[in-house]
Amino acid sequence: MPFRILPENTRIDFVRLRWIAFTVTLLMLVATGVLLATLGINFGTDFRGGILIEARAPQAIDLHGLREKLDGLGLGQVELQEFGAPTDVLVRVKRQEGAEAEQNAAIAKVCDSMGTGYEYRRVEVVGPRVGEELRRAALIALTCALIGIGLYVAVRFEWQFGVAALAATFHDVLVTVGLYSLLRMEFDLTAVAALLTLAGYSINDTVVVFDRIRENLRRSKSSTLKQVINDAVNQTLSRTMMTSLTTLMAMIPLVLFGGAALFNFSVAIVWGIVVGTFSSIYVAASLLLYMKPVRGIPSGIGKTEAVAAN
Numbered sequence: 001m002p003f004r005i006l007p008e009n010t011r012i013d014f015v016r017l018r019w020i021a022f023t024v025t026l027l028m029l030v031a032t033g034v035l036l037a038t039l040g041i042n043f044g045t046d047f048r049g050g051i052l053i054e055a056r057a058p059q060a061i062d063l064h065g066l067r068e069k070l071d072g073l074g075l076g077q078v079e080l081q082e083f084g085a086p087t088d089v090l091v092r093v094k095r096q097e098g099a100e101a102e103q104n105a106a107i108a109k110v111c112d113s114m115g116t117g118y119e120y121r122r123v124e125v126v127g128p129r130v131g132e133e134l135r136r137a138a139l140i141a142l143t144c145a146l147i148g149i150g151l152y153v154a155v156r157f158e159w160q161f162g163v164a165a166l167a168a169t170f171h172d173v174l175v176t177v178g179l180y181s182l183l184r185m186e187f188d189l190t191a192v193a194a195l196l197t198l199a200g201y202s203i204n205d206t207v208v209v210f211d212r213i214r215e216n217l218r219r220s221k222s223s224t225l226k227q228v229i230n231d232a233v234n235q236t237l238s239r240t241m242m243t244s245l246t247t248l249m250a251m252i253p254l255v256l257f258g259g260a261a262l263f264n265f266s267v268a269i270v271w272g273i274v275v276g277t278f279s280s281i282y283v284a285a286s287l288l289l290y291m292k293p294v295r296g297i298p299s300g301i302g303k304t305e306a307v308a309a310n
Contacts, residue, residue: 010234012237014233015229017282018282032181035178040181043131044186045126047131048126049095049130050095050126051124052123052126053072053091053111053120056092057087057088057117057118058117059088065078069114075094076094112226127142138192141192147166147256150166151168155236160213160288164210164284164285165206168284169203176272180264183267198272205240205280206280213232216231230310251273
C-alpha cells in the first residue's frame with residue numbers, strides 16, 4: 001500500500017476557492033510591484049560592478065566601528081553585511097574611477113583598515129560593463145525559459161494549457177523577485193539560478209496536474225470542466241504535497257546550516273516551493289475554466305455554481 005499524507009479520496013472543491021486564490025495572487029503581484037518600484041532590487045557585484053570582499057574575523061565583528069573606519073577611506077559608498085556567524089562580514093565598495101590598479105589600491109586600503117587577523121575568503125572586482133551584460137544575459141535567460149515552458153506545455157497539451165502554465169510560472173518567478181527586494185537579499189547570478197530552478201520545479205507540479213486533467217477529460221464525457229479539474233487536483237494532491245514536503249526537508253537544512261554562499265539561494269527555493277505548490281493547485285488549473293480547452297464541455301461555473309453554493 002503506497003504511503004500517503006492525505007486521504008486517498010479527498011473531495012476538496014478547489015475551483016470554488018479560486019477567487020480567494022486569485023485575490024491572494026493579485027495581492028502578491030501588487031506587493032511585488034510596489035517593492036520593485038520603491039526598494040528596487042539589491043543587485044550584487046555580478047550585476048552592478050564594484051568590489052566585493054568576504055572576510056572572517058577571529059571574533060565577533062563590531063560593524064559600527066568597522067563602518068566608521070571604512071567610511072573614512074574616501075572610497076564612496078561602503079556597505080557592510082553580517083551573515084552566517086557574527087564573525088563573518090561582507091564588504092561592498094563601489095567601483096573606483098580608473099583601471100585595475102585603482103581597484104587593487106582600493107582593496108588594499110580596505111584590507112589594511114580592517115586590520116590583521118581577518119581571513120579573506122573572497123575578493124572580486126566586476127566592471128560596470130560586465131555587470132550590464134550579465135543583467136541583460138540573465139533577463140534573456142529567464143525570458144527564454146518562461147517562453148520555452150509555455151511552448152512545451154502548449155505542444156504537449158493544448159495552447160490553453162500553455163497559457164495557464166506560463167501565467168502561473170511567471171507569477172512564481174515574479175513574486176520570488178519581490179522576496180529578494182523585500183529582504184534586501186543580494187540579487188546575483190546565484191539568484192538567477194534559483195529563479196530558473198524554481199521555474200522548472202513549478203512547471204513540473206503543474207504538468208502533473210494538467211496531465212491528470214487531460215486524462216480525465218478523455219474518460220469523463222459527461223462531467224463538467226469544473227468537476228474534471230477538481231477531480232484531477234484531488235487525485236494528484238497527495239503526490240504534490242509529498243513532493244513539496246520532501247524538497248522542503250532537503251532545503252531547510254541548507255537555509256539553517258548552508259552558510260552565506262547558499263543562504264539566499266536556499267531561501268528563494270523554499271519560498272518558490274511554497275508559492276509554486278499554491279499556484280499549481282489553485283491558479284494554473286482554475287485558469288483553464290476561462291479558456292475551455294475542450295469544445296462542447298460545460299464549464300460548470302456561473303449559474304450552476306451559484307445554485308450549488310445556495
